[in-house]
Amino acid sequence: MPAHEAPPAAVGFDLAAFSTDDPASPWVVVNKARPVTPNGYEPADLVYPDVPNINHQPMRQETATALVAMFAAGKAEANLDFSVLSAYRSFSSQRRIYNADIAAHGLAYADAYTARPGRSEHQTGFAVDIGAVPAACSLAACFGDTPQGRWLAANAWRFGFLLRYPADKVAVTGYAAEPWHFRYIGLRLATRLHAVGVTTLEEFFGLPGGE
Ligand SMILES: [Zn+2]
Numbered sequence: 566m567p568a569h570e571a572p573p574a575a576v577g578f579d580l581a582a583f584s585t586d587d588p589a590s591p592w593v594v595v596n597k598a599r600p601v602t603p604n605g606y607e608p609a610d611l612v613y614p615d616v617p618n619i620n621h622q623p624m625r626q627e628t629a630t631a632l633v634a635m636f637a638a639g640k641a642e643a644n645l646d647f648s649v650l651s652a653y654r655s656f657s658s659q660r661r662i663y664n665a666d667i668a669a670h671g672l673a674y675a676d677a678y679t680a681r682p683g684r685s686e687h688q689t690g691f692a693v694d695i696g697a698v699p700a701a702c703s704l705a706a707c708f709g710d711t712p713q714g715r716w717l718a719a720n721a722w723r724f725g726f727l728l729r730y731p732a733d734k735v736a737v738t739g740y741a742a743e744p745w746h747f748r749y750i751g752l753r754l755a756t757r758l759h760a761v762g763v764t765t766l767e768e769f770f771g772l773p774g775g776e
Pocket of ligand 1: 687693747
């Protein structure tokens with residue numbers, strides 16, 4: 566763990582229970598300032614959960630188990646249906662997406678919306694972009710106003726997920742709001758963040774993010 570003092574919200578919480586550096590750890594903090602190390606990392610236990618999966622991308626087993634439970638709860642509690650739009654992306658597929666984004670929209674846009682290769686949470690297998698079924702506002706800001714987007718924002722923590730890029734934390738995370746992007750961090754950490762009202766990993770662990 567970094568040799569800094571625990572932020573107030575983390576006092577009494579075992580910050581060393583999992584690594585924030587190891588890409589295989591559910592607490593890993595990956596952002597523009599903290600690349601996946603080693604940069605060619607590939608998760609060992611990628612699976613395809615039995616849910617609608619638009620781009621057929623796998624995710625870590627732990628992520629999948631929690632995601633299936635979350636989708637089932639959304640259906641049972643609010644009669645909502647969800648799909649996976651994207652999940653695990655390798656270093657090389659992230660590079661293709663980033664370069665295509667630059668070609669289509671320019672560098673500034675690409676850096677606001679798409680992680681540079683080696684700096685995407687999607688490479689860890691813990692990040693999932695979630696959509697509504699039937700499709701509505703896929704990968705768009707208005708997803709946050711759909712019933713699915715609202716339900717996920719309110720309930721994802723119960724399943725160990727974090728709404729990773731909140732609209733009011735762009736300077737902290739380095740990313741524009743992405744109401745569709747959820748990051749598996751495990752129940753212990755998600756419950757703590759919810760309880761103390763901290764909405765970013767950067768603030769909770771006292772780590773850099775936005776540039
Ligand atoms: Zn994403």
